[in-house]
Amino acid sequence: MTQPVILALTAGEPAGIGPELCLQLALKKRGPGIVVVASKPLLEARARLLGLEVALEDWAPGAPATAEPGRLSVLSVDGLASTTAGHLDPANSAYVLETLRIAAQGCLDGIFDGMVTAPVHKGVINNAGIAFSGHTEFLQELCGVERVVMMLATDELRVALVTTHLPLKDVSAAITAERLTQVTRILDNDLRKFFGLQHPRILVAGLNPHAGEGGHLGREEIDVIEPTLATLRREGIDLTGPLPADTLFTPHWLDNADAVLAMYHDQGLPVLKFQGFGRAVNITLGLPIVRTSVDHGTALDLAGTGKADAGSLETAIRVGERMATSAKRDPIE
Numbered sequence: 530m531t532q533p534v535i536l537a538l539t540a541g542e543p544a545g546i547g548p549e550l551c552l553q554l555a556l557k558k559r560g561p562g563i564v565v566v567a568s569k570p571l572l573e574a575r576a577r578l579l580g581l582e583v584a585l586e587d588w589a590p591g592a593p594a595t596a597e598p599g600r601l602s603v604l605s606v607d608g609l610a611s612t613t614a615g616h617l618d619p620a621n622s623a624y625v626l627e628t629l630r631i632a633a634q635g636c637l638d639g640i641f642d643g644m645v646t647a648p649v650h651k652g653v654i655n656n657a658g659i660a661f662s663g664h665t666e667f668l669q670e671l672c673g674v675e676r677v678v679m680m681l682a683t684d685e686l687r688v689a690l691v692t693t694h695l696p697l698k699d700v701s702a703a704i705t706a707e708r709l710t711q712v713t714r715i716l717d718n719d720l721r722k723f724f725g726l727q728h729p730r731i732l733v734a735g736l737n738p739h740a741g742e743g744g745h746l747g748r749e750e751i752d753v754i755e756p757t758l759a760t761l762r763r764e765g766i767d768l769t770g771p772l773p774a775d776t777l778f779t780p781h782w783l784d785n786a787d788a789v790l791a792m793y794h795d796q797g798l799p800v801l802k803f804q805g806f807g808r809a810v811n812i813t814l815g816l817p818i819v820r821t822s823v824d825h826g827t828a829l830d831l832a833g834t835g836k837a838d839a840g841s842l843e844t845a846i847r848v849g850e851r852m853a854t855s856a857k858r859d860p861i862e
């Protein structure tokens with residue numbers, strides 16, 4: 530019989546809603562074993578603040594992780610400087626990154642079957658003098674892979690990105706044939722592997738208004754995107770595009786597609802979040818480990834109020850469990 534899935538859950542930015550979402554989750558019955566990788570004193574402080582009765586149980590590798598309501602397995606991480614909800618403290622940044630390192634290394638070492646991340650605050654980590662653009666890029670580097678793909682998904686829509694956390698002025702130069710080829714292959718491969726799609730149908734957005742209007746509104750489609758898609762089609766990948774991004778997200782196209790490949794963060798994600806904010810999952814494709822995350826940020830305005838919604842975290846755990854089960858059966862190469 531296969532062992533039950535154990536997921537590491539990082540609690541993210543201490544001043545944000547991550548710690549309380551972990552505690553809210555602990556009050557419910559959950560499918561996989563969850564080990565929260567975070568400062569135990571932080572979780573205790575947030576539980577006290579919100580009056581949440583959760584038994585925080587020290588966990589060590591090899592032990593089972595509890596899935597019982599009211600109990601939570603914790604792998605405590607030292608180094609937290611302060612625990613005030615809603616107030617960012619750059620002195621917490623090294624601790625935050627350490628939780629990510631421990632969870633990811635635990636996945637690489639086979640201690641965890643996957644990791645789920647609560648939100649971090651990218652700005653405060655940089656304010657601490659540590660260059661950081663997101664979990665996606667951090668885990669890519671930690672795992673030593675050349676390319677990964679950010680994909681956000683609801684039950685109805687999947688949106689993957691060619692570029693992730695880049696200033697808009699740098700996007701055009703980053704859309705190279707090499708990057709587009711790598712991203713598209715990873716997307717096609719992982720839609721097959723993790724989503725049971727035998728022949729994924731992918732819609733590809735153009736970069737420019739009206740997909741460049743025949744070169745009159747930009748040449749990236751003609752010079753880079755179209756020739757790259759033509760080559761990838763010859764490999765057997767089902768690609769439609771480049772399509773004008775403003776009309777791509779309509780039933781005419783979406784009804785016959787499995788995923789959209791957008792060229793940049795704010796081309797694809799606002800549509801996804803308009804459609805399903807609060808119940809979507811963020812997945813990093815192309816890693817040698819399973820990693821899912823929430824669709825939202827640190828919500829400092831809600832931290833410590835108990836009003837944050839745990840819907841996206843629940844989706845991230847459900848999808849993470851499914852992907853980890855699949856990876857246990859058929860390991861990621």
Ligand SMILES: NC(=O)C1=CN([C@@H]2O[C@H](COP(=O)(O)OP(=O)(O)OC[C@H]3O[C@@H](n4cnc5c(N)ncnc54)[C@H](O)[C@@H]3O)[C@@H](O)[C@H]2O)C=CC1
Binds near residue numbers: 646650827838
């Ligand atoms: N996975 C991650 O680590 C992510 C981190 N971030 C980071 O979060 C920080 C804040 O980003 P914002 O753009 O302000 O986005 P945000 O998602 O934190 O907040 C946007 C709005 O949504 C609300 N909201 C967010 N999560 C909610 C929840 N679970 N339940 C109810 N309402 C919720 C907030 O109260 C706010 O009004 C930034 O530093 C950003 O980098 C943003 C997205 C993902």
Ligand SMILES: NCC(=O)COP(=O)(O)O
Binds near residue numbers: 666798811
């Ligand atoms: N908008 C999604 C996002 O910023 C999450 O990024 P990451 O921290 O998961 O890389």
